Amino acid sequence: MDIVGVLPLDVAGAVIVLWLALGLLGLALQHSPHLITNVIFPLGAIVSLALAATGLWALGVDASYAILPMGLPDLPFHLRLDPLSAFFLILLSGASFGVSLFSAGYFKSMQGNTLGLLCLEYHLFLASMALVLLADDAYMFMVAWETMALSSYFLVTTDHHVPDIRKAGFLYLLIAHVGAIGILLSFGVMQGGHGIGAYTFAAMREAHLSAFWSSVAFLLALFGFGAKAGLLPLHVWLPEAHPAAPSPVSALMSGIMLKTAIYGILRVTFDLLSVQQWWWGVLALALGLMTAIFGVMFAAVQGDMKRLLAYSSIENIGLLLVGIGLTIIFHVYGKNALAALSLTATLYHSLNHAFFKCLLFIGTGSILHATGERNMGRMGGLIHHMPWVAVLMLVGVLSISGLPPFNGFVSEWLLLQAFLLSPGLPNTYINMLIPVAAAVIALAAALAAYVMVKFYGIIFLGQPRGEAREHAHDAGIWERIGLSWLAFGCVVLGLAPVYVVRQLDLVTHVLVGRGLGNAAAGWLFLAPVDIERASYSPVYFLLAVLGVMLVTALVVHYFYHGRLRRGPAWDCGFPEQTSRMQDTAEGFGQPIRRIFEPFFRIESELPSAFDTHPRYHGRSDDRIWFALYLPIKSITEKLSSLASLLQHGRIHLYLTYTFVTLVVLLAFV
Amino acid sequence: MTYTIQIINMLASMLLLIAFAMLSQRRILSLINLFAWQGLVLSLSTFVVAYSTDQHHLYYSAGLTLLLKVLVLPWLLHRLIRKLNVRWDVETLINIPTTMLVGIGLVIFAFNLAAPISQLSESITRGLIGIALASVLLSLLMMLTRRKAVPQVVGFLAMENGLFFAATSATHGMPLVVELGIALDVLVATFIFGIFFFQIRETFDSLDISNMEKLKDD
Numbered sequence: 080m081d082i083v084g085v086l087p088l089d090v091a092g093a094v095i096v097l098w099l100a101l102g103l104l105g106l107a108l109q110h111s112p113h114l115i116t117n118v119i120f121p122l123g124a125i126v127s128l129a130l131a132a133t134g135l136w137a138l139g140v141d142a143s144y145a146i147l148p149m150g151l152p153d154l155p156f157h158l159r160l161d162p163l164s165a166f167f168l169i170l171l172s173g174a175s176f177g178v179s180l181f182s183a184g185y186f187k188s189m190q191g192n193t194l195g196l197l198c199l200e201y202h203l204f205l206a207s208m209a210l211v212l213l214a215d216d217a218y219m220f221m222v223a224w225e226t227m228a229l230s231s232y233f234l235v236t237t238d239h240h241v242p243d244i245r246k247a248g249f250l251y252l253l254i255a256h257v258g259a260i261g262i263l264l265s266f267g268v269m270q271g272g273h274g275i276g277a278y279t280f281a282a283m284r285e286a287h288l289s290a291f292w293s294s295v296a297f298l299l300a301l302f303g304f305g306a307k308a309g310l311l312p313l314h315v316w317l318p319e320a321h322p323a324a325p326s327p328v329s330a331l332m333s334g335i336m337l338k339t340a341i342y343g344i345l346r347v348t349f350d351l352l353s354v355q356q357w358w359w360g361v362l363a364l365a366l367g368l369m370t371a372i373f374g375v376m377f378a379a380v381q382g383d384m385k386r387l388l389a390y391s392s393i394e395n396i397g398l399l400l401v402g403i404g405l406t407i408i409f410h411v412y413g414k415n416a417l418a419a420l421s422l423t424a425t426l427y428h429s430l431n432h433a434f435f436k437c438l439l440f441i442g443t444g445s446i447l448h449a450t451g452e453r454n455m456g457r458m459g460g461l462i463h464h465m466p467w468v469a470v471l472m473l474v475g476v477l478s479i480s481g482l483p484p485f486n487g488f489v490s491e492w493l494l495l496q497a498f499l500l501s502p503g504l505p506n507t508y509i510n511m512l513i514p515v516a517a518a519v520i521a522l523a524a525a526l527a528a529y530v531m532v533k534f535y536g537i538i539f540l541g542q543p544r545g546e547a548r549e550h551a552h553d554a555g556i557w558e559r560i561g562l563s564w565l566a567f568g569c570v571v572l573g574l575a576p577v578y579v580v581r582q583l584d585l586v587t588h589v590l591v592g593r594g595l596g597n598a599a600a601g602w603l604f605l606a607p608v609d610i611e612r613a614s615y616s617p618v619y620f621l622l623a624v625l626g627v628m629l630v631t632a633l634v635v636h637y638f639y640h641g642r643l644r645r646g647p648a649w650d651c652g653f654p655e656q657t658s659r660m661q662d663t664a665e666g667f668g669q670p671i672r673r674i675f676e677p678f679f680r681i682e683s684e685l686p687s688a689f690d691t692h693p694r695y696h697g698r699s700d701d702r703i704w705f706a707l708y709l710p711i712k713s714i715t716e717k718l719s720s721l722a723s724l725l726q727h728g729r730i731h732l733y734l735t736y737t738f739v740t741l742v743v744l745l746a747f748v
Numbered sequence: 749m750t751y752t753i754q755i756i757n758m759l760a761s762m763l764l765l766i767a768f769a770m771l772s773q774r775r776i777l778s779l780i781n782l783f784a785w786q787g788l789v790l791s792l793s794t795f796v797v798a799y800s801t802d803q804h805h806l807y808y809s810a811g812l813t814l815l816l817k818v819l820v821l822p823w824l825l826h827r828l829i830r831k832l833n834v835r836w837d838v839e840t841l842i843n844i845p846t847t848m849l850v851g852i853g854l855v856i857f858a859f860n861l862a863a864p865i866s867q868l869s870e871s872i873t874r875g876l877i878g879i880a881l882a883s884v885l886l887s888l889l890m891m892l893t894r895r896k897a898v899p900q901v902v903g904f905l906a907m908e909n910g911l912f913f914a915a916t917s918a919t920h921g922m923p924l925v926v927e928l929g930i931a932l933d934v935l936v937a938t939f940i941f942g943i944f945f946f947q948i949r950e951t952f953d954s955l956d957i958s959n960m961e962k963l964k965d966d
Contacts, residue, residue: 730900731841734892741888745861745881 109195181561258306326444371397
């Protein structure tokens with residue numbers, strides 16, 4: 080597959096340069112916004128497609144390296160494209176293709192100068208994510224990582240005249256930087272003072288750290304990447320930043336940027352650190368479970384559709400971390416077949432999440448444009464006004480709920496298979512823990528489906544809950560193409576698991592030393608371990624479902640008289656029916672709110688029974704915000720007020736400080 | 749050889765003397781003139797060191813010092829004062845005799861401190877590190893005790909003179925690149941200070957920096 084000396088890395092580099100060029104071109108074209116939306120964004124999408132092809136190509140060949148003639152003197156940038164990077168590049172480009180096409184339609188009503196800047200930041204964001212995946216030294220990685228954080232910060236604060244959005248952006252920036260410090264320190268530990276050349280990943284792979292120091296490096300990396308991914312105590316920025324950002328940006332951040340953090344954890348744990356400890360896996364597993372349950376619980380009680388999706392992203396990140404934790408445990412105990420299974424599930428789920436979460440987020444963008452509303456409590460019945468969006472989002476909703484034959488089912492099934500096959504580990508405690516963990520995963524998956532029923536049902540079904548919703552319009556042509564691509568991805572990933580797993584084997588070979596393989600012959604059945612034990616064939620499943628539906632339809636058609644009539648729904652004998660009587664978003668979340676009451680911080684005011692104008696008000700807040708973040712904030716404020724005691728605003732005093740310091744240092748040092 | 753050492757020693761003592769003179773000076777114009785004189789002395793001493801040690805790049809340093817610190821910077825400062833119309837007397841925070849006493853203490857401190865350092869140096873001018881350090885400290889003291897912005901800037905520039913002298917005397921100068929950089933920095937700093945003066949005066953109608961306390965947020 081070697082095309083006259085051109086390596087996949089060269090093509091990937093060219094793609095990054097093209098993205099940057101398109102961004103700059105967008106900035107230059109800010110006086111003709113039509114060109115930006117109709118030319119630049121689709122071109123960016125085509126570039127994405129080229130990157131996806133490159134990624135597929137790079138999966139099958141050896142890692143390629145490059146040293147860029149850039150960077151500081153004596154500290155050049157190193158790039159490397161190995162199967163792990165290639166897989167995440169496919170994820171990035173596959174999902175961003177759809178999002179870019181969607182953006183071409185979504186941003187068309189935006190003003191020229193804002194649009195020009197947005198176009199630059201958007202493509203810079205894509206390019207920096209690709210660079211994060213390609214970086215082969217700590218320096219390049221951090222530069223790309225920070226570029227990613229900053230460009231996404233500016234994207235989040237596109238509507239910066241709204242104070243809440245500025246606040247959300249600041250919170251995001253703050254946590255992103257706290258995380259970046261963690262990552263930087265982790266690289267510092269792995270570099271271990273081996274001199275100036277040791278900042279490359281190649282040198283870190285060679286450095287054999289003691290168990291203590293590699294644990295420190297792992298914990299710092301987990302903290303740093305966890306802050307980006309939205310791991311439990313560091314998740315607070317997600318539900319703020321995602322609703323604040325324009326929908327395609329939320330899609331990129333949730334679907335793709337969170338995965339760069341997963342990539343970072345995988346890269347550090349399985350590639351840079353040569354030896355793992357079993358308790359890392361337990362820690363990751365426990366954190367992941369907590370994050371998953373927490374995310375899905377909070378998603379259930381949200382009324383804002385984008386906040387709901389943000390919490391759902393937290394849940395999915397939790398599932399991914401569970402997969403990573405399981406992989407670490409299996410890998411440490413030498414059960415590499417199982418490690419390959421859980422790693423495959425993790426990677427597969429990353430890819431799936433990228434597709435369906437991007438689909439759902441840009442779908443909310445279309446709804447937002449059509450109705451001007453983010454609160455689900457004022458929607459309803461949109462399926463009549465927006466049939467395209469409704470059908471395509473149904474695919475996303477079914478995928479994220481983990482229903483066959485869509486893609487979400489495959490990865491969650493693989494993950495549960497990994498759990499079910501786990502007995503037999505040499506550690507009794509882990510053996511006891513794992514069934515519990517599997518039960519929690521099942522609970523989270525079921526709750527996720529519940530959340531999605533709420534999401535879809537409240538938005539698209541029933542009667543409109545507000546007058547303005549009557550003239551909602553369907554998505555434009557670019558938006559439909561973008562949505563269709565992502566929905567198509569969800570279907571294909573669901574129907575061709577055998578092919579996908581075969582590609583993923585190339586990645587797991589690199590990380591845990593072997594692939595999952597397929598116990599069943601042929602392309603119809605996926606059997607992770609043994610055909611006798613468990614196997615899954617989405618194609619047969621789909622055919623069976625379609626067959627049953629067809630038979631039912633025929634039977635009904637045959638026995639029933641076949642005349643269609645539309646009449647009012649039965650009103651239970653109640654004299655008057657209004658759309659206010661439907662189940663609301665709050666009402667749908669109520670059972671969860673009651674069952675998991677201790678986890679929420681609920682403020683609600685109930686009207687008295689005799690109130691003629693009853694008003695109900697309820698809020699469920701995150702306890703972690705009040706228990707962890709507010710104390711940190713007040714401590715910081717106290718410390719900074721202590722520091723301000725030194726500040727008198729008099730230059731002479733400052734000079735005196737300098738003078739005294741100088742004299743003291745001269746005298747004693 | 750001995751002559752050159754004598755000359756350098758004499759120039760060094762003149763440098764210290766000028767530093768004291770600046771510390772005691774009450775008039776802004778004379779202060780700037782003193783600064784120009786200090787630059788001239790510095791330039792001469794660099795020239796002599798260059799001649800005695802036969803180091804070419806020190807000639808450039810000497811020329812640069814002459815150009816910048818004797819001609820350009822004093823001219824800039826004079827122009828600034830004319831424009832700002834601030835030819836008033838210098839006001840001090842601590843009275844001048846006390847300042848001088850503190851200054852003497854600093855010189856003794858600096859000499860004490862420099863004694864072990866100069867043992868390490870092998871250059872002919874190693875005895876002068878103490879003087880250089882003393883003039884740095886004296887300039888800092890001047891910045892501390894002046895109330896108005898212009899003398900503080902002169903103090904800052906004089907401090908740089910002391911540093912430069914330390915560099916020449918201890919190690920026969922820094923690499924030329926570094927010196928060029930520092931020279932440029934000083935020039936730019938003067939420009940920026942000039943802009944600041946205008947801003948400060950516009951805001952407070954005065955160049956008295958104690959007004960800047962108002963900027964502090966409580």
